[in-house]
Amino acid sequence: xxxxxxxxxxxxxxxxxxxxxxxxxxxxxxxxxxxxxxxxxxxxxxxxxxxxxxxxxxxxxxxxxxxxxxxxxxxxxxxxxxxxxxxxxxxxxxxxxxxxxxxxxxxxxxxxxxxxxxxxxxxxxxxxxxxxxxxxxxxxxxxxxxxxxxxxxxxxxxxxxxxxxxxxxxxxxxxxxxxxxxxxxxxxxxxxxxxxxxxxxxxxxxxxxxxxxxxxxxxxxxxxxxxxxxxxxxxxxxxxxxxxxxxxxxxxxxxxxxxxxxxxxxxxxxxxxxxxxxxxxxxxxxxxxxxxxxxxxxxxxxxxxxxxxxxxxxxxxxxxxxxxxxxxxxxxxxxxxxxxxxxxxxxxxxxxxxxxxxxxxxxxxxxxxxxxxxxxxxxxxxxxxxxxxxxxxxxxxxxxxxxxxxxxxxxxxxxxxxxxxxxxxxxxxxxxxxxxxxxxxxxxxxxxxxxxxxxxxxxxxxxxxxxxxxxxxxxxxxxxxxxxx
Numbered sequence: 001x002x003x004x005x006x007x008x009x010x011x012x013x014x015x016x017x018x019x020x021x022x023x024x025x026x027x028x029x030x031x032x033x034x035x036x037x038x039x040x041x042x043x044x045x046x047x048x049x050x051x052x053x054x055x056x057x058x059x060x061x062x063x064x065x066x067x068x069x070x071x072x073x074x075x076x077x078x079x080x081x082x083x084x085x086x087x088x089x090x091x092x093x094x095x096x097x098x099x100x101x102x103x104x105x106x107x108x109x110x111x112x113x114x115x116x117x118x119x120x121x122x123x124x125x126x127x128x129x130x131x132x133x134x135x136x137x138x139x140x141x142x143x144x145x146x147x148x149x150x151x152x153x154x155x156x157x158x159x160x161x162x163x164x165x166x167x168x169x170x171x172x173x174x175x176x177x178x179x180x181x182x183x184x185x186x187x188x189x190x191x192x193x194x195x196x197x198x199x200x201x202x203x204x205x206x207x208x209x210x211x212x213x214x215x216x217x218x219x220x221x222x223x224x225x226x227x228x229x230x231x232x233x234x235x236x237x238x239x240x241x242x243x244x245x246x247x248x249x250x251x252x253x254x255x256x257x258x259x260x261x262x263x264x265x266x267x268x269x270x271x272x273x274x275x276x277x278x279x280x281x282x283x284x285x286x287x288x289x290x291x292x293x294x295x296x297x298x299x300x301x302x303x304x305x306x307x308x309x310x311x312x313x314x315x316x317x318x319x320x321x322x323x324x325x326x327x328x329x330x331x332x333x334x335x336x337x338x339x340x341x342x343x344x345x346x347x348x349x350x351x352x353x354x355x356x357x358x359x360x361x362x363x364x365x366x367x368x369x370x371x372x373x374x375x376x377x378x379x380x381x382x383x384x385x386x387x388x389x390x391x392x393x394x395x396x397x398x399x400x401x402x403x404x405x406x407x408x409x410x411x412x413x414x415x416x417x418x419x420x421x422x423x424x425x426x427x428x429x430x431x432x433x434x435x436x437x438x439x440x441x442x443x444x445x446x447x448x449x450x451x452x453x454x455x456x457x458x459x460x461x462x463x464x465x466x467x468x469x470x471x472x473x474x475x476x477x478x479x480x481x482x483x484x485x
Contacts, residue, residue: 019310026309028298029400029422031409036417041471044165048148048467050083051161052141055150059157061122061190068122073099073187076121084164086171091183097199099187105167107179113212114180115404115484116439117477119159120189120196120217120431123152124459133461147464155458156217158465158473159446160185166477178485179212189431192390197431204438211439213404216432218444221412221419224452226296227321227328228304232419233296234412237426237444238405239288240433241330242362242394244371245339247355247387248272248379254352265354266343272379273338273356279378283319283332285311286364288397288425292331293318295400295422330427334363334371357389361427364394392433398441399423408443411480415447415472447476 057076062068077095081088092104099121107114126138136142136149143149152158163183186196204211219235226233250272252265285293290311297308307314322328329335336358343354360371368391376386398405400423412421432442449469457463 015313019306019313023306023309026298026305029295030299030413030420032413032417036413036419038418039415039472041468041475043467043471044474047161047165047474048143048470050165051148051153051158051465051470052143052150053079053083054157054161055141055148055152056139058139059121059123059152059187060125061188062125063191065188065191065195068099068188070098073121077101080164084168087164087167090171091167094203096203097187097195100196100200101183101185102200102203103167103183105177105181105183107177107181109179112179113210113440114182116182116184116211116214116435117163118184118186118197118214118216118431118435119163120156120186120193121160122186122188122190122196123155123157124190126151130461135462136464138463143467146468147466148470149462149464151463153463153465153470154446154448154450154454155463156189156446158448158470159217162470162473163477165474166481169474169478170481175482177481181481181484182211186431193431193434197434201434201438204435209438211435213398213402213441213443214432214435214439215404215408215443215445216430217446218426218428218430218432219424220446220455221416221449222452222455223449225327225455227325228300229296229420231299232416232449234416234419234421234447235424235445236405236408236412236421237430238291238399238423238442239286239364239397240395240426240428240430240442240444241334241364242360242366242368243390243392243429243433244360244362244368245389246358246360246372246375247389248358249353249355249385249387250383251353251385252383254350257348257350260350264350266351268381268383269341269343269354269356272381272384273358275378275380276336276358276375277338280336281334281363281374283323284363284365285315285319285332286425287399288364288423289331291400292422292424296420299420327427330361331425332363334360334366335427336360336375361429362394364397364425366394368393392429395433395436395442398443402441404441404443407480407483407485408445411476411483412447414479414483415476416449446473448473 094102138151188196218237221234250265250269340357344351409421
């Protein structure tokens with residue numbers, strides 16, 4: 001018995017020693033001091049007015065692109081050319097598929113691969129039932145209470161105008177980038193990007209253009225979104241989950257509701273959807289999430305830093321903690337959710353044909369084929385026809401050792417010295433999926449500070465950007481273009 005206890009003691013001591021050693025070696029990956037303070041930024045009233053004016057233009061995107069108003073996009077392009085004449089004098093511009101714009105800024109070094117900064121012009125519609133809940137009209141562009149209000153301030157006209165402002169400032173100083181830079185403004189990101197980003201990507205493919213890196217919307221400078229981190233966190237998306245919608249359809253005899261069969265098409269469909277809901281994907285820590293933990297872990301106070309330094313031991317604890325939030329849950333697995341049901345035309349008529357759409361966001365390391373087969377195996381009912389819709393595979397992972405990420409980290413450290421910079425996995429979908437074949441690396445980062453309520457306002461109510469925060473976004477693009485080698 002004594003030998004067993006002694007052996008256990010030796011194991012415990014050794015385990016504690018390993019934990020301590022690994023914790024001490026768990027060094028910060030940040031390149032600024034931990035006590036960095038937020039910089040004061042001057043307010044450029046003209047830049048504020050320009051974003052305000054851009055918000056007033058209703059470049060609304062619809063799933064049916066025939067509903068999009070061409071005249072509104074034409075007016076927006078006229079607005080850009082009128083507001084930024086120097087940019088259009090120095091940078092070549094091309095209209096692609098009527099509603100997307102490409103600007104070319106030739107660099108000094110023509111042998112280096114070019115880079116591309118992407119943003120989208122379109123915004124989602126406003127729900128009529130929510131109009132009274134907006135403090136300022138959704139397309140007012142009002143400047144009040146320290147914010148610029150309206151649809152698109154965060155998603156994604158704020159990025160469009162910030163890029164234009166940054167370019168305008170640098171051109172006024174006589175600046176030329178070290179390598180060629182493209183600004184691409186897509187027209188229908190909110191509807192999948194097939195008429196905008198996809199056409200821009202086709203344009204470059206036809207020319208044989210390959211990029212060093214591509215930057216799109218995605219991560220942000222957050223406060224309160226990462227557990228156990230008190231400082232703001234600049235989240236740079238280095239990978240993006242895949243996307244697939246499965247349509248489940250059932251066709252069975254219907255009839256009069258007064259003599260219902262023991263099982264209807266609706267019963268079969270609901271049972272299938274419930275099976276999918278009750279059998280979620282297994283959780284796992286993928287490569288981009290593990291890299292995220294390597295960056296945020298050293299910035300945590302004890303004992304959390306020890307937990308993240310020893311992920312080999314505390315992995316179950318970490319996953320349990322992250323699964324408490326919807327965002328954390330989504331980081332660790334392929335998710336599914338039923339979003340649309342189509343059934344029935346009258347209350348006393350049993351429907352013959354019914355269908356539902358189940359949306360999946362596919363984790364790095366899996367494929368959409370895996371999702372389809374897994375769904376069929378779970379449903380296990382030949383009466384349910386499973387048809388894939390809107391398929392997009394998970395992106396490649398652009399890890400933190402790449403030139404583009406290090407450039408982003410350096411720039412973020414200069415513009416947001418109070419923030420922690422970290423790679424992370426994007427759980428949403430961006431237009432970057434259309435450029436995977438023509439760029440070495442892809443990053444998803446909108447350099448703007450957002451409180452949790454602002455994050456929730458994207459596609460929601462009272463979308464707004466802080467005036468000072470918007471000034472930092474302009475500064476970020478200006479500094480990054482200057483840092484570009």
